[in-house]
Amino acid sequence: MLQPYSPSAEPLTRMADGTVKQISPFTGTEVWTVPGRGNRPISHPAAEVHTLTQAERTRACKFCPAHYTETPPEKSRVVATPDGGFERIDALPAAELFDTVAEFRRIPNLFEILSYDYWHANHGYEVPDAARERMEAYLADPAGADHVARVARAKLRASGQNPDTWETMDADARRQYLAAFFAGGHDVIVARRHYTDDAVDSSSLAGSGTLTPAEHRAYIRLAVQATHDLYQANRWVRYVAVFQNWLRPAGASFDHLHKQLVGIDERGVSSELELQRVRANPNLYNEMGVDYAAYRGLLVASNEHAVAFAGFGHRYPTLEVYSTSPTCEPWLMSRDEVDAVSDLLHALHAATGADVPSNEEWHHKPIDVDQPMPWHITLKWRVSTLAGFEGGTKVYLNTIDPWTLRDRVVSRLEDLRADRLIAPMAVGEECPTTPNRLLYNPVLTR
Numbered sequence: 455m456l457q458p459y460s461p462s463a464e465p466l467t468r469m470a471d472g473t474v475k476q477i478s479p480f481t482g483t484e485v486w487t488v489p490g491r492g493n494r495p496i497s498h499p500a501a502e503v504h505t506l507t508q509a510e511r512t513r514a515c516k517f518c519p520a521h522y523t524e525t526p527p528e529k530s531r532v533v534a535t536p537d538g539g540f541e542r543i544d545a546l547p548a549a550e551l552f553d554t555v556a557e558f559r560r561i562p563n564l565f566e567i568l569s570y571d572y573w574h575a576n577h578g579y580e581v582p583d584a585a586r587e588r589m590e591a592y593l594a595d596p597a598g599a600d601h602v603a604r605v606a607r608a609k610l611r612a613s614g615q616n617p618d619t620w621e622t623m624d625a626d627a628r629r630q631y632l633a634a635f636f637a638g639g640h641d642v643i644v645a646r647r648h649y650t651d652d653a654v655d656s657s658s659l660a661g662s663g664t665l666t667p668a669e670h671r672a673y674i675r676l677a678v679q680a681t682h683d684l685y686q687a688n689r690w691v692r693y694v695a696v697f698q699n700w701l702r703p704a705g706a707s708f709d710h711l712h713k714q715l716v717g718i719d720e721r722g723v724s725s726e727l728e729l730q731r732v733r734a735n736p737n738l739y740n741e742m743g744v745d746y747a748a749y750r751g752l753l754v755a756s757n758e759h760a761v762a763f764a765g766f767g768h769r770y771p772t773l774e775v776y777s778t779s780p781t782c783e784p785w786l787m788s789r790d791e792v793d794a795v796s797d798l799l800h801a802l803h804a805a806t807g808a809d810v811p812s813n814e815e816w817h818h819k820p821i822d823v824d825q826p827m828p829w830h831i832t833l834k835w836r837v838s839t840l841a842g843f844e845g846g847t848k849v850y851l852n853t854i855d856p857w858t859l860r861d862r863v864v865s866r867l868e869d870l871r872a873d874r875l876i877a878p879m880a881v882g883e884e885c886p887t888t889p890n891r892l893l894y895n896p897v898l899t900r
Contacts, residue, residue, distance in 0.1 A: 478767025479742035639717035663804030682785035696816035759794030
């Protein structure tokens with residue numbers, strides 16, 4: 455008989471037959487790993503592989519560089535500089551979209567989870583002055599007006615409406631329809647490549663792990679900045695969900711690398727569950743997170759400002775990266791602290807491989823919470839499908855136990871480090887096991 459969850463429950467229990475039972479100390483989720491069920495391939499290689507044409511390298515999907523004008527007007531882009539660095543350019547006019555090559559673009563999602571109309575109708579949200587000025591400037595440029603008209607018609611068509619409706623709208627109606635393109639709360643950060651630069655066929659998709667460490671840092675920094683912007687732009691936003699769905703089995707609409715950021719007017723179920731338990735034990739993230747992982751031999755990698763381990767109590771095999779910074783909000787952290795998280799996350803993606811479906815989920819302290827909560831990111835391998843057993847019992851079958859996951863990833867990280875494909879870091883047994891490495895709790899920094 456299943457026992458009610460208790461905060462003192464042991465997160466990991468190995469049974470006599472090898473079954474591993476897991477309970478998340480943060481959510482109470484119960485997970486079992488049964489011997490033998492993990493002996494299945496986890497990758498999802500492309501079903502049809504063909505030789506790439508030159509055109510496909512820049513035109514494979516709507517997110518590709520040849521299609522800048524088929525997405526809503528970008529809020530910002532990151533471009534490479536001659537010295538090997540990266541520079542952010544904000545609010546490019548339409549006439550200049552093809553003057554530079556964007557390594558990463560921040561654009562509005564064409565189909566928002568919470569639409570501009572949602573915020574307007576439920577909270578009285580209006581287009582902020584800065585966004586309105588940008589919209590007027592963009593529409594005053596003939597290239598800009600043509601761009602938004604093309605995207606608006608495409609959205610109408612995709613929504614099952616007549617695209618010719620655009621022609622019948624007056625100026626005010628058009629601006630109301632376009633408000634989401636300039637003042638929406640659901641952004642997408644799109645990487646340049648659809649395929650790797652050295653790809654010869656369509657099997658070589660460009661994922662997070664195929665970026666260089668420097669490129670991945672630029673990617674993460676843009677996402678951090680965008681998160682802060684979404685909070686500042688709408689005072690009714692209580693949480694910004696940041697996530698990355700990689701490959702269609704993990705929920706991606708395009709097999710093109712991108713993150714999504716969604717402002718919501720609640721904290722979210724996950725944050726609420728964590729908050730309840732952290733209020734009861736403010737040091738929970740250390741004691742039952744990083745410290746527990748260290749004691750059970752689950753550390754995967756670490757550097758000066760972050761630590762990664764094989765997670766437990768997750769529905770899917772999960773790797774976790776925690777910032778050790780005393781600052782909870784990533785947009786207030788130093789560049790080195792953000793880059794440290796980026797380096798470990800990049801390494802975990804590289805060890806996972808671009809042919810494994812995954813969800814990357816960010817967790818940070820909601821802005822209206824006074825309880826310190828560290829910035830952390832989970833990388834979940836979507837290698838199984840939830841079915842009737844899970845639905846009926848609320849016990850989830852995770853096909854790879856944390857120790858097997860740890861060993862698999864550590865072995866791969868050692869190879870990647872030897873080949874200098876990831877940033878310098880401690881791996882596996884090299885990771886320090888010092889207790890209370892997470893400094894988010896002010897008591898620990900006194």
